Amino acid sequence: MVNNIGTNTIETERLVLRRFKLDDYKDFYREIGSDEEVSKYVEWDKHKDESVTKELLENWVKEYEEDYTFRWCVTLKDSGELIGSIDCIHQKIKHSVCEIGYVYGSKYWGKGYATEALKRVIDYLFNEANFHTIVAMHMANNPASGKVMQKAGMKYEGTLRDRIIDKTTKEYDDLLSYSISKEE
DSSP states (O other): OOOOOOOOOEEOSSEEEEOOOGGGHHHHIIIIITOHHHHTTSSSOOOSSHHHHHHHHHHHHHHTTSTTOOEEEEEETTTOOEEEEEEEEEEEGGGTEEEEEEEEOGGGTTSSHHHHHHHHHHHHHHHTSOOSEEEEEEETTOHHHHHHHHHTTOEEEEEEEEEEEOTTTOSEEEEEEEEEETTO
């Protein structure tokens, strides 16, 4: 059975993963929401201004009051700089399964932060929240995200064909699915 412990602050060697605060919206907008490169690989569009990001974070902060909310603001330990977010975007509590989604500002790509955070969140979700299986997916046009999943110990499960529209090409793209179970 999944423990309803929610989002607690967790750390890695270089990162602090904490709850979002309302005043994070300016940093989130600057580093992620307004980043054209980021918006290519997520379902939401680039935020037109800070008000879009502020509304999003208001909703996220309010969701911490709900059961089984697991959503972290990823910050650099040495500077406190907001670099991304990682959360359980879908859950099947009855079956102890969740799907993780993450996003980082493009200037933080290729530095190992996403892998470091994903490994720590997987550990938290297995050993503290007591999930049994964790799933993650990425668009086929974003293989770097798949490498993050693999480095975090997740295994490729399969391809969901033509599941999402690629914003750049305006054509259908596949979603690649990865998972890891508690026994692995």
